[in-house]
Amino acid sequence: MAPGPLIYLDVDGPLIPFGLEPSRYPLFDPSPRDDENPLLGRLDPSHGARLKALPGELVWATTWLHDANDSLAPRLGLPRLPVVDWPEPAESDEVDARIGLHWKIRPLLEHARGRPFAWVDDEISEIDREWVSAHHAGPALLHRVDPRHGLTGDDYLELGEWLRESRHS
Template sequence: MTGRPPLPLLFLDIDGPLIPFGGTHREYPAPDGAGPAAGAAANPLLARIDPSLGPRLLALPCELVWATTWMADANTDVAPRIGLPGLPVLDPPELPEAQQRADEHRGLHWKTRALVGRAGGRPFAWVDDEITAADRAWVSAHHEGPVLLHRVDPRTGLTRADFAVLDSWLRGVGGARG
């Protein structure tokens, strides 16, 4: 046992960060050996996912976790297209309906409470296109460890600049090994 702390977590959304929504986008065929994903025919947006994102995500010094409405479909429909292994999936929080309505009213994303709970004090980055000031305030008040809430432009998805920010931050909070 090395006694090293666990790697920081990186909670990753799909719609927006991996599947860009603006302008004209290049379409990528499903990679050889991955086979067509079950949802690929039903969701032509999957062709917008750049397969080079997978290796770039795997090179980051972190533990990847899906934080997406795709839920388990992220591992069957998205991961094979970009060469990712099956990843853990963030479950929606089980909240009373009144609490859900209150969170929605103040602009708190459904993922916010869940990812802070899942992190359990560990450093984490959240990559999403829907992060708001309400999410930032809630995380700041409820998570004591280092955190990076990184909002991605949904028109472009993850860019080289986003990867540079993520890599630098993750290494700075103890993600570098070696």
């Protein structure tokens, strides 16, 4: 049986909301350690169970890199997850930026190697969707999350439905 879909997770925006007045966000951990990002207090631990319930393989796709496993996974009740290690910037990144293509796209497609995937991020554009559609052999969902609110129940419903359908594609 073919492996299930990958679920690429960004952190800032989807899991740690930002962009509104700080007082508008609940603090789930009002006193993170001094050496930790103070925005970790906004991380809703209920995301862990909801993420684990999604039918796919969770992968960190964030600039937090391996720190996501140290700082976020324990708070979410998640095991250590695979991490997309971003390559050093290349000349092609400048071209991609000029056309509006997100810098994560090429490394995500390389990591996916044709497997179905959902990418959960707050910086996804229509250009990204078109590029992935033209360059990725398998099904892909580029799911943009409003960074002011982070992942919501509607996001989880859409992701779950797409992931279940992609398993049968």
